[in-house]
Each structure stands twice: as structure tokens, then as C-alpha cells.
Amino acid sequence: MPSRPHADERQLRRHVALLCDDIGCRYSGTPAEQRAADYIEGRFLALRLANVHQHRFEFPNWNYTHSELSIRVGGKTRRIAAAMPMCFSPGTGPRGVRGPIAYLQTGAEFDFRRDLRGKIGLVIGSLGLGDPKMMKRVRSAGMAALLTVDSRVPYAWRTTLGAAPQWMEGYDVPTIGVPFLEAERIVRELPARAHAAVEARTFPATSQNVVAEITGSRRPDEVILVSGHHDSVLGIVGADDNGSGVAFTLELARLFARRRPARTIRFVSYGVEEKLSVGSYLYMRSLPPRERARIVLALNADGISSCIGTDMAIVTGSAALERLVRQTWLKRRHPCEVRRAVNPYSDHFPPNIHGIPSILLTRPTIMTEGYWTLHSVHDNPDHVSPAVLARTIDTAAVLLDRVANAARLPFPRAIAPGVMRGVRATARQAYRHPWNPETYRYPTE
Ligand SMILES: [Zn+2]
Structure with missing residues (x-):
């Protein structure tokens, strides 16, 4: 068996440097956010992925x-x-x-x-x-x-x-x-x-999600979403949050570009995550129900690269999916806290609202599960560890390989009923779903 290709730390470093040093702050709706999207689209095109495009949307900025x-x-x-x-x-x-x-x-x-x-x-x-x-x-x-x-x-x-x-x-x-x-x-x-x-x-302003896919060879109608977000908050370069998630998405795209997975893997880098996953929410809204029904899993990375910290995988789905994640990390002796929970604060949550199970990969750095660099100037490439990032990508690649190629999906394409009740309550209370950007009332000046 040929050895599995590994994440390349130099590539990861290059993606983070390009996003943070060359482009810098990628605040939603700015030309810099668009430049990041163009860079990501360029990488997808260079990998000769299918259906490469930018999904543009208007949002209240x-x-x-x-x-x-x-x-x-x-x-x-x-x-x-x-x-x-x-x-x-x-x-x-x-x-x-x-x-x-x-x-x-x-x-x-x-x-x-x-x-x-x-x-x-x-x-x-x-x-x-x-x-x-x-x-x-x-x-x-x-x-x-x-x-x-x-x-x-x-x-x-x-x-x-x-x-x-x-x-x-x-x-x-x-x-x-x-x-x-x-x-x-x-x-x-x-x-x-x-x-x-x-x-x-x-x-009103415009932003974009960047989308590309590897069409499945045997089950092209079943889609696995792999995602990060390319926007950052105002005034900072967002290396860990979420240059690391973009690097994750691009590197998994590179690792899988030359394989022929059975299921379709769709890579998405979302815009406007920092205003509560606006890009992901509008992306899910833009899909007709039968298109949404094709998605079997959302694997989302947000803040996964800090030198210090504890890797965490938050599973919103079934006990079987949680078990699969636990086993995958355990087998690689990759220390990680796996838990089943509902978390509305990144781009996996809009898929959850539509009943799609998800895995959020993240790496909190302080005991309250916070991030010491959060939304500050300290969130820069100096505190990013390419080794930490590469390890998570390699483990995620094993999981993705398994999910993409299993004869039968190794977990139900559904969120357990008790968890789904939590998703619905959180969607209503914390996320305030549904909201409609077309009927949003702008303040009069
Ligand atoms: Zn983020």
C-alpha cells in the first residue's frame, strides 16, 4: 500500500503568511477579504478541482x-x-x-x-x-x-x-x-x-464563499463539506482565527485532489463568519432542499493552530459519529478532547440547523475554553505552530478518507433527536434563526 501523503508544513506556513502578512486584516466586505477569496479560488483551480466558484451574497456590514x-x-x-x-x-x-x-x-x-x-x-x-x-x-x-x-x-x-x-x-x-x-x-x-x-x-456590502469539489467516483450524490473561514475581525490579521482553518481546507484539498474518493468532498471557505456565520448561513439558504439533503457531514475547522492549547473535536450528531471521531484520534495517539455538544459559534452550525451532522475542530488555549489571542493583535503568525496544524490535518485526513470511502456511511446522516432539540433551541435563542437579509432594516441616519 502506498504511504499516505502528509500535510506539508511549508505549504501551511505559506498559506498563513499569505493571508496574514501579505493580505493582512480580512474584515468582512473589504477588498482584503475578496483578495483572500481570490487566493483560495486560485489554489482550488491550481489543484484542478471541480465546480470552483465564488458564491457572492449581500449582508448588513x-x-x-x-x-x-x-x-x-x-x-x-x-x-x-x-x-x-x-x-x-x-x-x-x-x-x-x-x-x-x-x-x-x-x-x-x-x-x-x-x-x-x-x-x-x-x-x-x-x-x-x-x-x-x-x-x-x-x-x-x-x-x-x-x-x-x-x-x-x-x-x-x-x-x-x-x-x-x-x-x-x-x-x-x-x-x-x-x-x-x-x-x-x-x-x-x-x-x-x-x-x-x-x-x-x-x-449593505458584498462578501463571498469560495466553493470547490472533488466529485465522488461511486457515490457522487453524497457530499462531505470541509470548511474554514477567510474573514477576520476588524483590525487584526486572524492567523489562528481563521488562517489556520483556511490552511486546513486548502491542504486537505491538496491531499485529496489526486485521489478518487467514493463520495464527493466539497471544500468551502466562508466569508463573514465573524458576524455569526453569515456566509455559511446564506450558503445553506441558497441551496435547494434536495441539494442540502445530499450533504452527509460538515467538517469545520476554526482556531486549530495555537502552539499552546488542547485539541478539541465537538461532534453535533449521533453517538456513532462521536465514536468514529474518538477512535480515529485515539488510533493515531493524537490527544484530543472529543465531546458531543451543540455549539452555535462557527460555520458548522447553519448545516446543523438543516439537520446535517458536524464535527468542529478547534484548540482552546485557556481554561475557560477560550483563546488567549482571541480577536487581538496577538493572533498573528508568531503564535501559530505548523506542526500542530499538520498533525490535526493528518488525523482529519484519516477520518475524511474513512467517511469518503466507506461502503456504507459509518454513522447516520442525522443528528440524534435529543441533540437536534438542542440545535433547534439554540438556533432560536442564541442564533435567532430564521433571519432574512432581504428584509433586514438598516438604521436611518
Ligand atoms: Zn473563527
């Missing part, structure tokens, strides 16, 4: 041109340079807003039982804007502005606060993210006042 935050304590004013408006924050008007700071802890219902009119609230906690009740509390309090912290990233540096368009429709409170340690200092020094000025807008 957001950006800001000005942001300023200063805190006044006991007659002294200090500017917070690392402050940055949250995605989909409205502007404050040119003069900005001023007011006393009200510390609202994690923003629970009892934290809001006070008069907040004209005040600038401060919430330290992942804001949970996906929760309509939280949204209502924030919007009905009459605050001049809101300061908030992504508490998954408890450091002194700037992190970008993402949000989904379907969460933020009609949101009218100017909202600024501050680093965790900065927020801690503000609370420590209370009472204080803040002055915040934001110029920002929400507008």
Missing part, C-alpha cells in the same frame, strides 16, 4: 471612522486608547455623549433595577446581546451609552467585540468595548464620568 473614550476621575481625565466601538454600535453624534458611569456588573436583570437615564453603563461580562431579554433591558434603560467587556479575554489589550446583524437590528445604544483590565480600573476608581464619541454606520 458595519464599520466606524472615529472612536473616542475618556474617563474623568477626581478632576483628572484619561483617554482610553484601546477602546473600540462594538460591531453594529450606532454613532453618538459629532459631540459625543457625557455622563456618570454606572457599574452594572454582568448586566443581569437585578443590575438594571435602578434609574440609568442619561448614564453611561458599564457591563463586565459577555454582553449576551443574542438574548432578547438582555437587549430589551439595555435598550429601555435610557442610557447615553454603554461600555462593555468581552470577559472571555481578561487582559489589558484591545479586543474586537463582534455581533450578529440579526441580534442588532434596531439597536440604538452607542456601545464601546474596553479591555478587561481597563474596566477593572474604572470600577476601582468610581465615582467617575465618561465622554464617548463614536462615528459608525451599518450598510
Whole structure:
């Protein structure tokens, strides 16, 4: 038997460098995101894959041109340079807003039982804007502005606060993210006042998913999706999140390009993942039901390359699929935490909504299953390990080989009923499915 081809670390390094050093930040809807898509499409074409194309779509985008935050304590004013408006924050008007700071802890219902009119609230906690009740509390309090912290990233540096368009429709409170340690200092020094000025807008923009496939030789109608995303959050190059997932997708495409798998393998690099999988959601929506029914599995990689960390495979599907993943990693003595769960925070989730089982590969670096570099300047190629990346690709290739060539699919093409109930609840509550970009109401300026 010929030895199995292996992931090539030099190729992986080249993909990550091209995306992060040559292109840089690949924020959704920008020419840089498009350049990344063109690079990926070029690689697919060079591998002579079938049906290579870009699926373009319109989506509600957001950006800001000005942001300023200063805190006044006991007659002294200090500017917070690392402050940055949250995605989909409205502007404050040119003069900005001023007011006393009200510390609202994690923003629970009892934290809001006070008069907040004209005040600038401060919430330290992942804001949970996906929760309509939280949204209502924030919007009905009459605050001049809101300061908030992504508490998954408890450091002194700037992190970008993402949000989904379907969460933020009609949101009218100017909202600024501050680093965790900065927020801690503000609370420590209370009472204080803040002055915040934001110029920002929400507008229609275009993005793209890049699609290519290897047509199955014996069961071409059964499709395995292999994916990553090429966009990054605003202001950073996103090496691990998700240059690593793009490298994963491209390298698996290269490894399988010369084989003739029985089932079709479709490679997709999604755009606008960082606004809650908009590209993946619209891709699934664009497929007619009988096309969706062909997909038997979604294998998605997001944040898999950090030097430190623990590999994790999150299976949303059946016990049989979980067993298959566990055995595959075990056999290769590749340490990995395998668990069956529902996770709405990457591109495998829109397929889940349509009943398609998935495997999410990821590599958290801090104990709360977070990522110490998350959405910060530290997410750059220096902290990427090509060896770590290659190991995951090689194990995934074994799994893919098995799934693509088994005479009978080694797991049901379905999500277990109990798990599917969780998918539906999460889709409704956290993801806010269904939402329709065509009826999205843009704020009037
Ligand atoms: Zn990501």
C-alpha cells in the first residue's frame, strides 16, 4: 500500500503568511477579504478541482471612522486608547455623549433595577446581546451609552467585540468595548464620568464563499463539506482565527485532489463568519432542499493552530459519529478532547440547523475554553505552530478518507433527536434563526 501523503508544513506556513502578512486584516466586505477569496479560488483551480466558484451574497456590514473614550476621575481625565466601538454600535453624534458611569456588573436583570437615564453603563461580562431579554433591558434603560467587556479575554489589550446583524437590528445604544483590565480600573476608581464619541454606520456590502469539489467516483450524490473561514475581525490579521482553518481546507484539498474518493468532498471557505456565520448561513439558504439533503457531514475547522492549547473535536450528531471521531484520534495517539455538544459559534452550525451532522475542530488555549489571542493583535503568525496544524490535518485526513470511502456511511446522516432539540433551541435563542437579509432594516441616519 502506498504511504499516505502528509500535510506539508511549508505549504501551511505559506498559506498563513499569505493571508496574514501579505493580505493582512480580512474584515468582512473589504477588498482584503475578496483578495483572500481570490487566493483560495486560485489554489482550488491550481489543484484542478471541480465546480470552483465564488458564491457572492449581500449582508448588513458595519464599520466606524472615529472612536473616542475618556474617563474623568477626581478632576483628572484619561483617554482610553484601546477602546473600540462594538460591531453594529450606532454613532453618538459629532459631540459625543457625557455622563456618570454606572457599574452594572454582568448586566443581569437585578443590575438594571435602578434609574440609568442619561448614564453611561458599564457591563463586565459577555454582553449576551443574542438574548432578547438582555437587549430589551439595555435598550429601555435610557442610557447615553454603554461600555462593555468581552470577559472571555481578561487582559489589558484591545479586543474586537463582534455581533450578529440579526441580534442588532434596531439597536440604538452607542456601545464601546474596553479591555478587561481597563474596566477593572474604572470600577476601582468610581465615582467617575465618561465622554464617548463614536462615528459608525451599518450598510449593505458584498462578501463571498469560495466553493470547490472533488466529485465522488461511486457515490457522487453524497457530499462531505470541509470548511474554514477567510474573514477576520476588524483590525487584526486572524492567523489562528481563521488562517489556520483556511490552511486546513486548502491542504486537505491538496491531499485529496489526486485521489478518487467514493463520495464527493466539497471544500468551502466562508466569508463573514465573524458576524455569526453569515456566509455559511446564506450558503445553506441558497441551496435547494434536495441539494442540502445530499450533504452527509460538515467538517469545520476554526482556531486549530495555537502552539499552546488542547485539541478539541465537538461532534453535533449521533453517538456513532462521536465514536468514529474518538477512535480515529485515539488510533493515531493524537490527544484530543472529543465531546458531543451543540455549539452555535462557527460555520458548522447553519448545516446543523438543516439537520446535517458536524464535527468542529478547534484548540482552546485557556481554561475557560477560550483563546488567549482571541480577536487581538496577538493572533498573528508568531503564535501559530505548523506542526500542530499538520498533525490535526493528518488525523482529519484519516477520518475524511474513512467517511469518503466507506461502503456504507459509518454513522447516520442525522443528528440524534435529543441533540437536534438542542440545535433547534439554540438556533432560536442564541442564533435567532430564521433571519432574512432581504428584509433586514438598516438604521436611518
Ligand atoms: Zn473563527
